[in-house]
Amino acid sequence: MTEDPFVAHRSLLFTVAYEMLGSAADAEDVLQESWLRWAAVDHAQVRDPRAYLVRTVTRQSLNRLRTLSRRREDYVGEWLPEPLLTSPDIAEDVELAESVSIAMLTVLETLAPTERAVFVLREVFDMPYGEIAEAIGKSAATVRQIARRAREHVAARQPRVQVSRSEQQAVVDRFLIALRTGRLQELMEVMAPDVVLIADGGGIVAAVRIPIHGAGPVAKLLARANQVVAFETAAVWLNGAPAVRIDIDGEPTAVSLAVANGRITRLFVMRNPRKLTRLDEPAELAR
Numbered sequence: 001m002t003e004d005p006f007v008a009h010r011s012l013l014f015t016v017a018y019e020m021l022g023s024a025a026d027a028e029d030v031l032q033e034s035w036l037r038w039a040a041v042d043h044a045q046v047r048d049p050r051a052y053l054v055r056t057v058t059r060q061s062l063n064r065l066r067t068l069s070r071r072r073e074d075y076v077g078e079w080l081p082e083p084l085l086t087s088p089d090i091a092e093d094v095e096l097a098e099s100v101s102i103a104m105l106t107v108l109e110t111l112a113p114t115e116r117a118v119f120v121l122r123e124v125f126d127m128p129y130g131e132i133a134e135a136i137g138k139s140a141a142t143v144r145q146i147a148r149r150a151r152e153h154v155a156a157r158q159p160r161v162q163v164s165r166s167e168q169q170a171v172v173d174r175f176l177i178a179l180r181t182g183r184l185q186e187l188m189e190v191m192a193p194d195v196v197l198i199a200d201g202g203g204i205v206a207a208v209r210i211p212i213h214g215a216g217p218v219a220k221l222l223a224r225a226n227q228v229v230a231f232e233t234a235a236v237w238l239n240g241a242p243a244v245r246i247d248i249d250g251e252p253t254a255v256s257l258a259v260a261n262g263r264i265t266r267l268f269v270m271r272n273p274r275k276l277t278r279l280d281e282p283a284e285l286a287r
Contacts, residue, residue, distance in 0.1 A: 083275065
């Protein structure tokens with residue numbers, strides 16, 4: 001027996017849904033809905049199962065994304081994507097690693113649902129405009145226009161700074177040492193002067209509700225936390241890049257870092273426990 005196309009392409013389909021939604025839980029729900037639709041069609045009539053399944057997942061993701069957009073308007077504090085534990089192998093596909101980074105997923109949140117779908121399918125998965133048009137119910141000409149607008153939008157908010165794996169790891173190691181000692185000067189030295197810390201507690205656990213700007217204020221917050229609570233830290237791979245896991249009283253916090261010129265430019269601190277359920281087993285991502 002040959003493997004069912006849905007099973008064969010599951011990692012790809014999950015990656016499409018995750019990049020469109022920024023949530024592994026919602027991506028899994030979309031895959032379940034898409035599986036039910038796949039099971040109901042005559043597979044013998046499907047000429048290109050991969051393209052058919054991507055279209056199905058895209059449509060289901062768009063439906064869910066429009067619903068989620070309304071919910072996120074009422075979200076308590078800053079909303080950050082759900083982090084995924086990944087293997088170092090993901091970083092070998094530079095474009096995939098960049099596309100699933102927390103920094104990129106945060107930028108994608110600023111796109112309209114249709115723009116996000118077009119950007120993900122075209123820029124990440126290199127789908128032809130015609131196939132994207134079928135998936136979102138627009139003309140190919142319209143899709144080209146949407147793709148251009150989305151590229152310009154993302155480029156304006158996410159400068160393409162190429163950071164090697166070794167440079168990212170070196171900064172993470174320096175940050176871990178500074179975090180463990182709690183020394184203000186060491187924390188400031190590992191961060192860019194205009195660093196920004198964004199935290200997501202979802203109103204469930206303690207977390208700053210507005211971004212903190214500047215190396216001084218961010219370092220003071222981290223140094224103060226070191227004095228107030230006992231925690232354990234470890235280097236991990238999150239969303240295709242070296243990152244940090246902090247356990248406070250057995251509860252995890254995931255910290256993703258954006259790096260440029262050897263210093264941290266962004267700290268994305270995920271504390272919402274509902275978003276920290278996928279930190280024990282690496283996610284299977286694929287293009």
